[in-house]
Amino acid sequence: MNKALMKGNEALALAAIHAGCKFYAGYPITPQNEIPEYMSRTLPAWGGAFVQAESEIAAINMVFGASACGARAMTSSSSPGISLKQEGISFLAGAELPAVIVNMQRGGPGLGNISASQADYFQAVKGGGHGDYRLLVLAPFTVQEIWDLTMLAFDKADEYRNPVMILGDSILGQMMEPFIPTPYMKPALPEKTWALNGCAGRQPNVVKSLFVGEGELEEKNYVLQDKYRRMKAKDVRFQTQDIEDAELIVVSFGIAARISTEAVSMLRKTGKRVGHFRPITLFPFPEKQIHDLARRGAKFIAVELNAGQMVEDVRLAVNGKSEVLFYGRPGGGVITPEELYDRLKDEC
Template sequence: MNKVLMKGTEAAAEAAIKAGLKFYAGYPITPQNEIPEYFSKRLPEVGGVFIQAESEIAAINMVYGASACGFRAMTSSSSPGISLKQEAISYLAAAELPAVIINMMRGGPGLGNISGSQADYFQAVKGGGHGDYRMLVYAPFSVQELWDYTIFAFEKADEWRTPVMILGDGVIAQMMEPVIQKVPELRKIDKSQWALTGAKGRPSRFIRTLLMEEGELEKHNYKLQEKYKKWNEQEIQYKTYFIDDSDIAVVAFGSAARISLSAIRKLRQEGLKIGLIRPITLFPFPEEAIRQLAQDIETFIVVEFNAGQMIEDVRLAVNGVAEVKLYGRPGGSIVTAEDVYDAIIKITKFAKAQVI
């Protein structure tokens, strides 16, 4: 299969169409604007609906309505816009409606800047809206993975009847790489038992999140928690690099992992026994994998482009068995492999041998 040079935003959009997307609603915000721009042309070509809503809040609620009718639906935005969508994301989770949400993170808090950042980790994995809900959260680190996991997200959204988030950033959104436009066989998910398709000839259905009868909400929450428990058993994904002989492990996701891997390769050439574990699912988090690594790893270095968020989950997994250090860059700045290399040298006090 031939490779096609694609920008991250365009790869995600075309992958969504290949996954059977039929409805998109969004509102412009940098650095993800090419996604709605792409859909405005392509979705009508494949019989889908594109709407530029009057606000982020309107957009996510339109997605709620389209999903409730059984259509594959999605929205996309960047950090401040995702914040505005949080209430309806909680509603989607409560109503058990499938949807895909792409967040190309930018620097914050507030309006911040338009550069790449990872400061929305807490918001994505801890449930940025209200209530005891979770989402599946995927963190691709290349344009190819952005293609692959966008398609995968639609499949998992339907399988589990849940909102799924693709957590990218301004780096992966704007970079261009060759992409193999592979499309796996899409599963046929039966939505006939819950989708609102018109009640002629059958009893009416309700999709709602207001549960007022005594004990009704608690029962529903127990049901949701059982689903999230199954995710921990079935849906965790991560990848390791150079771990087998390492004394030090970097933990990083998304673009931070991509940049860290370049620094790690250079450090290994210079004699440092260092590897990388890259969570692909941020929720569920690969806690057990990190716990097992902690039996042999002396020091974990968490590299993330924020003030330190994922490090909390790493510390919980390590549980005091090994040191956990942070290299965090919270400014929404462009971080290079040389920056990560220098930080690891400083943290580990490693100095390559002088050749005489």
């Protein structure tokens, strides 16, 4: 199959269309604007509907409506815009509706800037809105993974009847690199018998997140928590580099993982016993795999483009079995491989 050369944002939009996305609603914000731009000119030709909503809040609620009717639906934004969508994301999770939500992160807090950041990790993996809910969160680090994980996101959203977030950043969204646009292969998924698509010949369906009967909401929460446990049992994804003999293991995701991969390769050439562990799913987090490495005696350092967020999950996974360090730059500061090399060389 021939390779293609596209921006990450455009590859994501095209992958969504190939995966059967039939509804997109969004609102412009840098650095993800190529996604709605691409969708606006391409999705209608594939039989889908594009809406530029009047706000991020309107967009997420339009996605709620389209998903409730059984359509594969997606929205995208960047950090402040995702914050505005949080109530709707909680409503989607509470109503058990599938949707794909893309966050190409920018620096914060507040309006911040448009540089690459990973400061939305807490918001993504801990549930940024109200209530005990979780998103399945996928963190690509190449344009190829953007393509592949976007298709996976739609499948997992339907499988679990749950929102799935693709957590990128401005570098991943804006950079161009070659990738192979592999064909979409739809897995066997349960029919959407719950969808609001007309009730001729059946009882009406009800889609809601309001449960006011005695004990009703508690029982609903137990159902949701069981779903998240199934995600943890089945859908942990990660990649490793040179961890077999590593005394120091770098843990990083997304664009920070590309930086870490290069720094680790540089260190290995000097004889340093350093490795790299890359979570691909941020929820479910690969806690068991990291814990097993900690029991072996390896030391860890979390490398992130923020002030220290994923490092907390690394520490929880290690559970006191080993030392966990942190190195990062917040507010849109980007670490270079050389800078990380200098930071790591004395820790090995």
